[in-house]
Amino acid sequence: MRNALTKFFVIAILLLTVGQITLLLPGVLYAFHEGGVGYCEGCHDLHSPLQVSGEGTNEGDISGFGAYMLKGSDPSSTCLICHAEAGAFYNIFSGDGSRYTPGGDFYWLKKTFSSTVNGDIYLSEGDNHGHNVIASDYGLAEDRILDSAPGGTYSSFAMGCTSCHNPHGTISGNANNSNAIGVSGSYGSVAPQGTIAGNFRLLGGSGYNGGSRSDGISFAYPAPVAAGHPDNWTETDTNHTAYGSGMSEWCGNCHNEMLSGSNKHPSGDNSKLSNSAVSNYNAYIKTGDSRGMQAASYLSLVPFELGTADKYLLVPSSSSGPDAFGQANVMCLTCHRVHASAFPFIGRWDFSATFIADSHPKTGDGGVSGSDVLNSYYGRNMAAQFGQYQRHLCNKCHMQD
Numbered sequence: 434m435r436n437a438l439t440k441f442f443v444i445a446i447l448l449l450t451v452g453q454i455t456l457l458l459p460g461v462l463y464a465f466h467e468g469g470v471g472y473c474e475g476c477h478d479l480h481s482p483l484q485v486s487g488e489g490t491n492e493g494d495i496s497g498f499g500a501y502m503l504k505g506s507d508p509s510s511t512c513l514i515c516h517a518e519a520g521a522f523y524n525i526f527s528g529d530g531s532r533y534t535p536g537g538d539f540y541w542l543k544k545t546f547s548s549t550v551n552g553d554i555y556l557s558e559g560d561n562h563g564h565n566v567i568a569s570d571y572g573l574a575e576d577r578i579l580d581s582a583p584g585g586t587y588s589s590f591a592m593g594c595t596s597c598h599n600p601h602g603t604i605s606g607n608a609n610n611s612n613a614i615g616v617s618g619s620y621g622s623v624a625p626q627g628t629i630a631g632n633f634r635l636l637g638g639s640g641y642n643g644g645s646r647s648d649g650i651s652f653a654y655p656a657p658v659a660a661g662h663p664d665n666w667t668e669t670d671t672n673h674t675a676y677g678s679g680m681s682e683w684c685g686n687c688h689n690e691m692l693s694g695s696n697k698h699p700s701g702d703n704s705k706l707s708n709s710a711v712s713n714y715n716a717y718i719k720t721g722d723s724r725g726m727q728a729a730s731y732l733s734l735v736p737f738e739l740g741t742a743d744k745y746l747l748v749p750s751s752s753s754g755p756d757a758f759g760q761a762n763v764m765c766l767t768c769h770r771v772h773a774s775a776f777p778f779i780g781r782w783d784f785s786a787t788f789i790a791d792s793h794p795k796t797g798d799g800g801v802s803g804s805d806v807l808n809s810y811y812g813r814n815m816a817a818q819f820g821q822y823q824r825h826l827c828n829k830c831h832m833q834d
């Protein structure tokens with residue numbers, strides 16, 4: 434009798450759990466965008482009660498985020514319905530900084546770290562950790578420090594996922610595609626006959642308007658050429674975006690003046706690595722150890738572009754450093770991430786630390802929680818891998834240590 438009852442409860446609980454899990458699934462298990470526009474109802478709700486009240490309810494009112502019958506209160510909240518889903522490989526906004534994707538985890542926007550350095554309070558501000566996408570359903574708001582893109586005019590007030598990603602995945606701006614999109618443009622795959630590949634990561638192409646709040650800008654540069662692994666987006670030295678070309682120029686759509694100029698670090702398709710930068714990159718393992726070899730020298734904390742527009746040459750699993758043909762170039766993402774990082778100026782490492790092991794967040798800093806310190810360097814224990822006295826990672830190319 435007792436056994437039967439226990440069994441009944443176990444089954445009842447199992448059934449309840451299964452029911453709940455099914456309810457929690459958003460109805461998308463794997464593919465959605467398929468390189469172009471996903472099914473409309475993934476993002477638009479044609480009869481949403483959300484649309485009946487609140488800001489921007491007028492259809493066609495492009496000033497309000499409530500327009501366009503979106504499922505979330507604004508474009509970025511709509512994307513995050515799926516992209517903040519716990520446990521999904523396509524999550525890019527976790528609750529604990531544990532997403533090690535190439536773009537980075539928007540979690541860091543919510544984290545401000547404080548420490549005392551030589552008697553002064555040092556703050557590493559959340560707003561300074563990333564592009565401040567506005568997603569009101571998820572507590573993400575406009576940047577309070579910068580009101581527009583440094584080196585450009587794009588307004589912080591317009592910043593969201595659709596500033597950079599074209600939600601409908603068209604190739605050139607908002608114009609119709611010349612042919613059907615048959616495959617994602619992010620994985621170096623061949624498009625089926627009679628179709629074309631989408632842009633890398635659905636990024637806005639030349640002519641893109643930068644989203645509905647951007648006040649009618651038009652991107653001058655096309656989407657970059659790069660390739661990643663189709664469903665494992667955890668960045669390591671042997672699984673990373675393989676960057677081909679055009680990334681810096683693409684950032685220049687909003688940060689035009691950072692592309693070139695006398696006081697700017699070279700960056701872009703024409704900023705080729707010199708012979709000495711190539712041999713340093715390949716030899717450098719860490720401060721005090723430059724016995725590396727090209728075949729094993731790739732460091733995902735300091736990536737470079739291969740200098741090719743041919744995506745079939747890009748190998749995300751490659752552990753190889755740049756080769757001596759003089760093609761590889763330095764780019765914005767050599768030093769920065771694009772979404773967010775644990776460090777100021779969206780650095781791939783802490784630019785203000787002389788010794789990498791002293792980077793903030795550091796154990797004991799105000800604001801640190803959970804595994805922040807480990808997650809800040811994508812799961813690497815920096816002191817263990819590089820030593821206590823590892824200096825700035827600029828040395829991968831310049832070797833001043």
Ligand code: HEC
Nearest residue numbers: 463464465466467475512515523594598600617619634635
């Ligand atoms: C209904 C769920 C859902 C919504 C809403 C959604 N996504 Fe996705 N997204 C996915 C899934 C699933 C994948 C992985 C499979 C794929 O690429 O289709 C993905 C992949 C992506 C990728 C990588 C695709 C590639 O081919 O490289 C980007 C970039 C992206 N999403 C951006 C966005 C943006 C921007 C929005 C909002 C405008 C958005 N997503 C809204 C589910 C969603």
Ligand code: HEC
Nearest residue numbers: 509512516525534535536537564566593594597634674771
């Ligand atoms: C400032 C431009 C920008 C903004 C804003 C932006 N993205 Fe991205 N995103 C990129 C670029 C560039 C990449 C490619 C990163 C790489 O491979 O290094 C990317 C990559 C991705 C990926 C693939 C996984 C990864 O992290 O590499 C997804 C998914 C994605 N973005 C979704 C989103 C969503 C959802 C939002 C809004 C919450 C968003 N992005 C906001 C530029 C942006």
Ligand code: HEC
Nearest residue numbers: 560561564565576579581582588589596684687765771778
């Ligand atoms: C659609 C326009 C747009 C694009 C494309 C864009 N940015 Fe930005 N960026 C902005 C704006 C606006 C700000 C200031 C507000 C903010 O941080 O959200 C900014 C801020 C920054 C900052 C300073 C962050 C801080 O808070 O201190 C860095 C670094 C940066 N961008 C790098 C990049 C890189 C690298 C790329 C290309 C991979 C890129 N941006 C592409 C619009 C853009």
Ligand code: HEC
Nearest residue numbers: 470471472473475476477501508511595600601644645646
């Ligand atoms: C990945 C999410 C996503 C999918 C899928 C999607 N949309 Fe959208 N759509 C948006 C967002 C976000 C906006 C608002 C644009 C902005 O604010 O930058 C928008 C705006 C629009 C607009 C008005 C502005 C414009 O660009 O003309 C129309 C019309 C539209 N969508 C139709 C569609 C149709 C039809 C489909 C299906 C074929 C579709 N959308 C699929 C996210 C999506």
Ligand code: HEC
Nearest residue numbers: 583681684688691692698699700763764765767768778784
């Ligand atoms: C060699 C490394 C390196 C490269 C390459 C690089 N940056 Fe930076 N960037 C930095 C550092 C370090 C800072 C910190 C502040 C400073 O020194 O100006 C910074 C700061 C910034 C800022 C914030 C400036 C401000 O006034 O708030 C922006 C925006 C930015 N970079 C964008 C870019 C863009 C866009 C590119 C590519 C065109 C790029 N960076 C290439 C290292 C780099």
Ligand code: HEC
Nearest residue numbers: 698699704705706707710735737763767768826827829830
């Ligand atoms: C991926 C390789 C790479 C990385 C990483 C890198 N640089 Fe550079 N840097 C270059 C290249 C290429 C040049 C152009 C001159 C040359 O070829 O030496 C350059 C030029 C410079 C110059 C001008 C020197 C001159 O001779 O004109 C300075 C200063 C500089 N870098 C500082 C930095 C700093 C600081 C960092 C880290 C925040 C950094 N670099 C990271 C590749 C790199």
